[in-house]
Amino acid sequence: MPDTGSTQPPLVAHIIYALGTGGLENGLVNIINRSPPGRYRHAIICLTRAESFAGRITAADVEIIELHKNPGHDLRMYWRLWRTLRQLRPAIVHTRNLAALETQALGLFLPGCKRVHGEHGRDVNDLDGSNRKYRMLRRGLQPLIHRFIAVSDDLAQWLVATVKVPAARVRHIYNGVDHARFISRFANPQASSGENSNTSNNLSRAIDAMPVGFLSAQGARVVGTVGRLAAVKDQQLLIRALGHIFATRPEERGRLRAILVGDGPERLALEQGIVREGLAGCVWLAGDRDDIPALLAAMDIFVLPSLGEGISNTVLEAMATGLPVIATNVGGNPELVQEGVTGQLVPVGDVAALAAAIQTLVDNPVLCERMGRAALQRVQTDFDWERTVANYLQVYDELLQRPGNSFSPNTSKA
Incomplete structure (x- = not known):
């Protein structure tokens, strides 16, 4: 169960494939660094490893965990991830992109935990989003996910039209720039x-x-x-x-x-x-x-x-x-x-x-x-990071029924 009785802010566990140089990782680091202190806590779980890019995190007390996943289906990695989540007791699990999507299946064993998935760009083997295997994986797991966040309108429309995610569960939030x-x-x-x-x-x-x-x-x-x-x-x-x-x-x-x-x-x-x-x-x-x-x-x-x-x-x-x-x-x-x-x-x-x-x-x-x-x-x-961060935090606030700011109409939509 999430740690709801603690006086500490709710914990968001971000699950990504690796913390290396890239746009997805840059966005994650900006969201964490720019979040108001005391509103949420953050932990980053890398299915593989964290690289030197992790040094760009300036926010205090951000735990970075490496699971060292082996190539292919590494069942032991899922066991390590399950134990990690049980120990962290996050209020929200936020996965990003296809490589981390499968881990949302563990949500079945995390009652009370809210689940968010971000689509930041399609896999190199599925550039147009038509790969049947990947499409069925997304459709099968989408009922477990409370909110999808798409960084482009193109991805948001694809989630609704192709993956068949109800539009009410999709948020479109542009990246920002410093x-x-x-x-x-x-x-x-x-x-x-x-x-x-x-x-x-x-x-x-x-x-x-x-x-x-x-x-x-x-x-x-x-x-x-x-x-x-x-x-x-x-x-x-x-x-x-x-x-x-x-x-x-x-x-x-x-x-x-x-x-x-x-x-x-x-x-x-x-x-x-x-x-x-x-x-x-x-x-x-x-x-x-x-x-x-x-x-x-x-x-x-x-x-x-x-x-x-x-x-x-x-x-x-x-x-x-x-x-x-x-x-x-x-x-x-x-x-x-x-x-x-x-x-x-x-x-x-x-x-x-x-x-x-x-x-x-x-x-x-x-x-x-x-x-x-x-x-x-x-x-x-x-395009501004402060607006982007506010909209991400508002997704979390909505799911946890916490007071927060409204979405900016220029950067998000249901």
């Missing part, structure tokens, strides 16, 4: 000299970390992307698009540069792709970095070539930097990137279309600036 962290390309004239100095120093350090001579070309233009180097993010499409540009317009080799920030299982394949396309010296694989705002500020165009998305944190961060965004027309991307206004949308896997979109913006700095300003205005108006 505007203060990101360096707008359009300087605020009211910013203090200290803020401007700090921005300049961070940008200088990011440029110093680049390969020698990387930006030495006159009028260099930089395209970039940020994200885990994984198949679903398809950074290989960006590599191929750059190769296409250089093959059709060899003069671009002298000024066009690309930065890929992040690390992951596709790194070797991307290194091979850079060699194959003859891009040595033109592409920097920056690896995992802790100076993302400065690296974004060093870019002129942001590209998200992924095969599937929920709501991309990195797109929001690029918009907060004032960058035009080129993204594939999938998932929640069209909810962020307004065609011809804040950026451009291209078909998934279309090398020529991506190359043409990049070339259009490279050739037209005025259009870049106009789109970047529109992106910045959009994200400042509609």
Whole structure:
């Protein structure tokens, strides 16, 4: 039973596959760090492991538990999870994405515990949500789940129409962005000299970390992307698009540069792709970095070539930097990137279309600036972590029948 007799705030147990670098994990950390002290307690249960990303948690007394799940169906992991939940006695169990969904079955043995499941993006083996096995799994478990939270309208509609979750149990809550962290390309004239100095120093350090001579070309233009180097993010499409540009317009080799920030299982394949396309010296694989705002500020165009998305944190961060965004027309991307206004949308896997979109913006700095300003205005108006956190906490308050703030009509819906 949940620990309802304690004078401590209710405990939310967040169950995720791993606490590593990623948009889902970034959202979870922001929600925990930004929650008002004393309103809820939080624990993170990693089915596999926690990585260095866990160090970004600044809230006090957040327990992080690793279950070290083996590949495949590890029945002992479920036993360890059951014992952990019995010990924690959470008021709410909040799972995220398909990898953690099955653990909601333990809810049958946790009377009184409320259950929440978040959909942050579909599995790489089910990008359009049509996989029959996964669909039946979701349908079978959905009666056990009191609330579903979808980070995009696309996912919310899919939960209702395809998974057959009653609309009253679905909440749509956009991710937020920490505007203060990101360096707008359009300087605020009211910013203090200290803020401007700090921005300049961070940008200088990011440029110093680049390969020698990387930006030495006159009028260099930089395209970039940020994200885990994984198949679903398809950074290989960006590599191929750059190769296409250089093959059709060899003069671009002298000024066009690309930065890929992040690390992951596709790194070797991307290194091979850079060699194959003859891009040595033109592409920097920056690896995992802790100076993302400065690296974004060093870019002129942001590209998200992924095969599937929920709501991309990195797109929001690029918009907060004032960058035009080129993204594939999938998932929640069209909810962020307004065609011809804040950026451009291209078909998934279309090398020529991506190359043409990049070339259009490279050739037209005025259009870049106009789109970047529109992106910045959009994200400042509609995407804020404080609003996002308030809406997550309101879901918890509703389930536990605690007083709380109402949903913002701009970021959630039943």
